Amino acid sequence: MALIINLVVGLIAFYFAYRFALNKQMVVTLPWDKRYEYVCNQNLSFLIYSILTAMLFLGPLSLFKYVVWIVLLLAIIYRGGFRFRFNIVLGAYSLFVLWNLYTMTYTSSPSQGWMMLLKFCIPYLYFWLGYNAIQREDDFYIFLEKTSWICCGYALIIGGVSAKLISPLYNFLNFTSGGLFISYASLADFFAILLPVPVIMYFVTNRRMYLWMVVWLLLSTVLEAVRTGIGASILGLAFFYMLYKKSKSIPYISLMIILFIGSIFAVPEVKEKMFGADVDKVTLSNAGSAKNGRNFMWERIMEHSYYGHEMMGSGCGASLGWLKEKASKEGGIVLIHSDWVQMLCESGNIGLGIYIVFALVMLLIVLSETWKFKDFLSITFAGALTVASFMACFFAMGFDNVITYAQQGFVIPFIFLGLFYKIRTIETNYEQIT
Numbered sequence: 001m002a003l004i005i006n007l008v009v010g011l012i013a014f015y016f017a018y019r020f021a022l023n024k025q026m027v028v029t030l031p032w033d034k035r036y037e038y039v040c041n042q043n044l045s046f047l048i049y050s051i052l053t054a055m056l057f058l059g060p061l062s063l064f065k066y067v068v069w070i071v072l073l074l075a076i077i078y079r080g081g082f083r084f085r086f087n088i089v090l091g092a093y094s095l096f097v098l099w100n101l102y103t104m105t106y107t108s109s110p111s112q113g114w115m116m117l118l119k120f121c122i123p124y125l126y127f128w129l130g131y132n133a134i135q136r137e138d139d140f141y142i143f144l145e146k147t148s149w150i151c152c153g154y155a156l157i158i159g160g161v162s163a164k165l166i167s168p169l170y171n172f173l174n175f176t177s178g179g180l181f182i183s184y185a186s187l188a189d190f191f192a193i194l195l196p197v198p199v200i201m202y203f204v205t206n207r208r209m210y211l212w213m214v215v216w217l218l219l220s221t222v223l224e225a226v227r228t229g230i231g232a233s234i235l236g237l238a239f240f241y242m243l244y245k246k247s248k249s250i251p252y253i254s255l256m257i258i259l260f261i262g263s264i265f266a267v268p269e270v271k272e273k274m275f276g277a278d279v280d281k282v283t284l285s286n287a288g289s290a291k292n293g294r295n296f297m298w299e300r301i302m303e304h305s306y307y308g309h310e311m312m313g314s315g316c317g318a319s320l321g322w323l324k325e326k327a328s329k330e331g332g333i334v335l336i337h338s339d340w341v342q343m344l345c346e347s348g349n350i351g352l353g354i355y356i357v358f359a360l361v362m363l364l365i366v367l368s369e370t371w372k373f374k375d376f377l378s379i380t381f382a383g384a385l386t387v388a389s390f391m392a393c394f395f396a397m398g399f400d401n402v403i404t405y406a407q408q409g410f411v412i413p414f415i416f417l418g419l420f421y422k423i424r425t426i427e428t429n430y431e432q433i434t
Contacts, residue, residue: 002178006059020049021072031145044133057178060382073125082128092358100316119406123414130418158183160223188221188229189396189409193389196240228399237394243384305345313348339397376427382420389413394403
């Protein structure tokens with residue numbers, strides 16, 4: 001029965017993906033005046049649909065979903081739907097991808113390595129989709145508004161509210177259906193990366209409902225006690241306010257830090273997951289010395305895949321392949337639950353160093369461009385959103401499998417990076433013309 005459900009929903013989802021990618025345009029209402037309809041361009045239509053279906057996992061069809069989206073994005077390129085843009089940020093990221101390609105020459109698990117390389121390459125397609133989806137400023141805010149509502153919808157049906165208050169629906173969509181949707185950690189990471197979106201819409205429209213959306217999304221993560229999602233959300237919002245409010249952001253950031261610490265010690269489920277068996281002994285003064293089960297797991301993985309090949313790593317996919325082989329024989333976990341640990345083990349100090357350089361280049365470029373055009377509100381919003389989403393993503397990568405579930409988290413900051421570059425081009429060109 002579960003297979004039939006996933007097949008039926010999958011066929012419907014893939015059909016509309018094809019339509020919105022190649023020949024059907026969305027008709028939406030304008031965020032600031034619902035009386036008027038707006039026809040989205042083809043790329044914007046597919047971008048909104050991609051966010052709409054991001055948490056659709058489809059159980060046994062999960063890998064096939066990746067294939068469908070990659071094929072459709074390549075089809076858009078083939079039909080000339082993308083104007084290509086390459087920049088220093090993508091160049092820095094490309095060094096990381098090329099290094100991982102080189103490590104394939106000595107990996108012990110080529111199949112896992114090629115799968116990881118594929119997921120490393122997907123962000124290029126999503127960057128170009130984001131860049132080409134925006135043809136005018138209105139497109140940017142339409143995308144943000146629709147994304148805000150999509151997030152709220154997910155929080156209702158597969159988020160914390162659903163888990164606590166509508167548990168039959170939650171259990172059906174996530175478990176009984178055979179993995180029709182993916183939620184919990186991936187959903188919390190998804191919300192954390194996208195959380196500044198309704199904040200921007202509040203500043204643009206001055207409608208309080210967008211602030212309630214922020215509360216709604218945070219509530220979903222807190223009710224499910226997703227500690228990584230809580231931390232990533234607070235960090236992302238802090239960086240957003242830092243860029244948008246600058247020196248005035250200190251009170252907001254202080255409040256966020258207090259909320260984060262408070263959520264750890266005030267919500268029993270979060271505290272228990274954070275500190276495990278030591279939960280009753282942990283206080284604010286000794287929290288830093290407490291350990292949980294992941295530390296032991298990461299140490300074992302590093303003993304096998306990192307120590308002894310610290311500089312070059314054990315090869316792309318090697319540590320994940322070893323873990324899955326071990327799990328098939330002895331049982332246990334099949335994912336590392338830290339992209340940073342996995343990169344360190346498989347890409348070595350060189351690969352991890354290159355990725356950190358990419359992160360620093362991204363921050364330097366986006367921050368400098370945002371401050372350079374600080375009088376352009378849309379550029380400020382796009383720049384702050386890009387930095388905030390990457391920082392939330394980087395935090396989540398420390399404790400979750402963000403790259404493994406690339407469509408739910410890893411690619412989204414690259415979408416915003418594409419939006420940022422396009423908004424900057426549109427705004428500055430308009431200024432030059434006028």
